[in-house]
Amino acid sequence: MQLPTELSKFWTSGEDTPALIELSKVVDRSSGIAIPQLVKKRWGGELIYKNDQYCMKMLFINPGKQTSMHFHVQKEETLLVVSGVLTVQFITRDGTPGKAVLQPGEALTVAPGFPHQLIALNSQVILVEASTFDHATDSVRVGM
Numbered sequence: 001m002q003l004p005t006e007l008s009k010f011w012t013s014g015e016d017t018p019a020l021i022e023l024s025k026v027v028d029r030s031s032g033i034a035i036p037q038l039v040k041k042r043w044g045g046e047l048i049y050k051n052d053q054y055c056m057k058m059l060f061i062n063p064g065k066q067t068s069m070h071f072h073v074q075k076e077e078t079l080l081v082v083s084g085v086l087t088v089q090f091i092t093r094d095g096t097p098g099k100a101v102l103q104p105g106e107a108l109t110v111a112p113g114f115p116h117q118l119i120a121l122n123s124q125v126i127l128v129e130a131s132t133f134d135h136a137t138d139s140v141r142v143g144m
Helices: 016-026
Strands: 037-041 044-050 054-061 070-072 077-083 086-091 097-102 107-110 116-120 125-132 139-141
Touching: 054 116, 070 116, 077 086, 097 107, 116 125
Parallel strands: none
Antiparallel strands: 037 044, 044 054, 054 125, 070 139, 077 107, 077 125, 086 097, 086 116
């Protein structure tokens, strides 16, 4: 990886922590180790890494479990399957139900207002969700 010239002097092999401290002095935002928040869910759980700009989650969906059908008012997210096979049920704009099956390494982008449900059929699914800022009132459950 090639760093911009003005930053490369702060990143040297074997000095990760001092480099991050020095790098944080160069940029306006703080840098450092991110500590996740663990949230247990009826379907598994999430490790949440977030700040006031964006959110990243690692989701663990247990075999035979699923999230509720829901959509986000503002949040846009990309779901990347790390392991297992993820089934995503969704509802199109005209109300037609749909389904996508994602293998490890495959991803799905979910725009605001797109109803979706994440399902682990036969084995645990681990996925990474990268999104715009996440807040508790942004998810709306959809009755099926």
